[in-house]
Amino acid sequence: MLLKPQILSQYKSIVQEKIETLQKMISDLAIDAQNDAKGSAGDKHETALAMMHLEQEKLTQKLKEVLEQKAVLDKIDITQIHNLVALGSLVIANETYFFVSAALPKISKESKDVFALSPHSPLGLKLMGNKVGAEFQMNTTKYIIQSIE
Known part of the structure; x- marks a missing residue:
């Protein structure tokens, strides 16, 4: 991917x-x-x-x-490999794509919705520093990080 x-x-x-x-x-x-x-x-x-x-x-x-x-x-350096969620990470959690960058509108790529979020947003703060397999709760939804690109 x-x-x-x-x-x-x-x-x-x-x-x-x-x-x-x-x-x-x-x-x-x-x-x-x-x-x-x-x-x-x-x-x-x-x-x-x-x-x-x-x-x-x-x-x-x-x-x-x-x-x-x-x-x-x-x-953002797209060549950088991320083991932990950081600025520029593309995170897949619960089949949802999150691009840790800046708060920007949702886009679609290859029939996948991508949500750009700030690392300082509530969800961004929950994601930052986590690795694949990490779990966190946002409102009533429990997320599991499936991959980090």
């Missing part, structure tokens, strides 16, 4: 797409603000500019979060 390179590649693509979308939205807002500033005056204009500025701050914060996700993905 060599799914990990494909999974990492797909997550990197998703994150890069998010970065590009957010950068375009921020740029478009800046252009709109410049164009609006040229032809308007008064309270409505000031309110509109303030709203655009708030939206730009929100988008900038979201971009910062996505860039942090990219940094985590960039740290």
Whole structure:
């Protein structure tokens, strides 16, 4: 099973797409603000500019979060063999695939759902440092680690 390179590649693509979308939205807002500033005056204009500025701050914060996700993905060495769950591990537990990386949306690879999770998430903390055969409980589900890639 060599799914990990494909999974990492797909997550990197998703994150890069998010970065590009957010950068375009921020740029478009800046252009709109410049164009609006040229032809308007008064309270409505000031309110509109303030709203655009708030939206730009929100988008900038979201971009910062996505860039942090990219940094985590960039740290992952897919050639590294993991005997214990660590950053970059692809863990199969109860036939469920977990990619220990960053909190990202579920994807499908070879008809398998893959859940990307942060090592600092509640489930990530339960997985970290465990080996094949380890058991842990999350909510009402008891998991057994079947493999680590």
